Amino acid sequence: MENVKIERIEWARLTGERPRKAGCNSRLGEHGLHVRPPIARITTSDGASGIGFASLSREKAETLIGLQINQAYDTESSVSEEYRFMEYPLWDLVGQIQQKPVYAILSGKNGDFKAPCYDTSLYIDDLHIDDNAEAASLIASEALEGKARGHKAYKIKVGRGAMHMPLEKGTQRDIDVINAVREAVGEDATILIDANNGYNLNITKQVLAGTADAKVYWMEEAFHEDARVYGILKEWLNKEGIKTKIADGEGGASPNLIQWAKNGLIDIVQYDIFHPGFSRWLELGPELDEVNVGTAPHHYGGYYGNFVTGHLAAKIKNFEFVEWDHATTPGIDDSNYSISNGYVNIPNLPGFGLTIEEEPYQKALKENGFIVNA
Numbered sequence: 001m002e003n004v005k006i007e008r009i010e011w012a013r014l015t016g017e018r019p020r021k022a023g024c025n026s027r028l029g030e031h032g033l034h035v036r037p038p039i040a041r042i043t044t045s046d047g048a049s050g051i052g053f054a055s056l057s058r059e060k061a062e063t064l065i066g067l068q069i070n071q072a073y074d075t076e077s078s079v080s081e082e083y084r085f086m087e088y089p090l091w092d093l094v095g096q097i098q099q100k101p102v103y104a105i106l107s108g109k110n111g112d113f114k115a116p117c118y119d120t121s122l123y124i125d126d127l128h129i130d131d132n133a134e135a136a137s138l139i140a141s142e143a144l145e146g147k148a149r150g151h152k153a154y155k156i157k158v159g160r161g162a163m164h165m166p167l168e169k170g171t172q173r174d175i176d177v178i179n180a181v182r183e184a185v186g187e188d189a190t191i192l193i194d195a196n197n198g199y200n201l202n203i204t205k206q207v208l209a210g211t212a213d214a215k216v217y218w219m220e221e222a223f224h225e226d227a228r229v230y231g232i233l234k235e236w237l238n239k240e241g242i243k244t245k246i247a248d249g250e251g252g253a254s255p256n257l258i259q260w261a262k263n264g265l266i267d268i269v270q271y272d273i274f275h276p277g278f279s280r281w282l283e284l285g286p287e288l289d290e291v292n293v294g295t296a297p298h299h300y301g302g303y304y305g306n307f308v309t310g311h312l313a314a315k316i317k318n319f320e321f322v323e324w325d326h327a328t329t330p331g332i333d334d335s336n337y338s339i340s341n342g343y344v345n346i347p348n349l350p351g352f353g354l355t356i357e358e359e360p361y362q363k364a365l366k367e368n369g370f371i372v373n374a
């Protein structure tokens with residue numbers, strides 16, 4: 001990669017569509033039908049190109065023209081901190097140049113690769129329904145749609161009583177939904193729940209006790225992370241013999257989060273796949289492995305994270321799951337990825353194994369994007 005320079009950058013925001021509208025979480029309204037990933041393509045002086053998610057302005061892109069690839073990436077340290085805002089196109093480009101999938105670059109091994117994933121689409125979609133049993137069967141039917149797409153793990157949004165419903169009825173509905181999903185997906189599936197900080201300690205205990213037979217694998221963002229309260233929750237879980245793990249760290253996480261994880265208060269860390277991103281996770285994941293803490297990057301709403309997240313499993317032993325937010329996005333051909341039996345099957349293709357669909361990409365470039373050239 002000596003002397004290879006960036007010669008051209010294209011950037012556009014694409015629009016993808018989920019198979020069904022995503023409803024509320026405990027603190028926000030409807031998430032809707034669409035995802036809007038910003039996708040850049042960088043082309044080098046010798047004609048190689050890499051594509052990927054990048055939040056990039058034209059001004060920022062102009063500063064990258066003429067950049068030598070080995071200034072931004074080296075095989076030892078991955079994408080250097082300064083250029084991580086465009087780490088995905090850079091990682092993909094390196095994969096194209098080396099003709100290797102990113103997972104193979106990371107692990108040093110060739111061959112097929114897959115990573116466990118979960119269906120993240122079970123939002124609070126039932127607020128129009130008055131009856132809890134009817135609401136629970138709606139969410140259970142959504143879980144079965146995920147099962148039909150190849151999933152074996154499901155994350156359910158909970159915290160209905162935080163603001164959308166009266167507290168008691170909403171909390172009971174959370175319990176009914178979790179139990180109904182377990183009933184629908186069967187014993188060997190994995191169930192995760194996410195309260196987006198809409199619970200407190202007592203409600204968390206009430207819900208985990210009311211769903212003990214459903215064996216919730218992780219409780220995500222029960223409440224704003226707090227070492228004292230997490231300590232009490234941990235003690236209670238041990239006493240009750242409930243094996244649910246504590247997951248936290250998306251969004252505005254406490255700066256103490258990693259220390260709390262190292263102290264055993266948080267079992268699974270969920271920093272975002274875009275911020276701090278892939279290269280940061282390559283540093284952090286192995287560090288968490290050493291203290292037996294799991295890695296499960298957050299990425300809801302980004303579409304592109306569906307595909308790249310699993311490559312991390314090549315380097316992180318305690319990689320837990322890819323968060324899979326199913327959508328179809330004209331402009332990106334993701335057809336080499338598939339889901340079966342609870343895994344993302346990652347294609348044995350250079351880079352991240354995604355390609356541009358020219359016609360819709362060019363259309364988006366004209367409508368909302370830009371091109372900068374040397």
Ligand SMILES: [Mg+2]
Pocket residue numbers: 194196220221250298
């Ligand atoms: Mg979450």
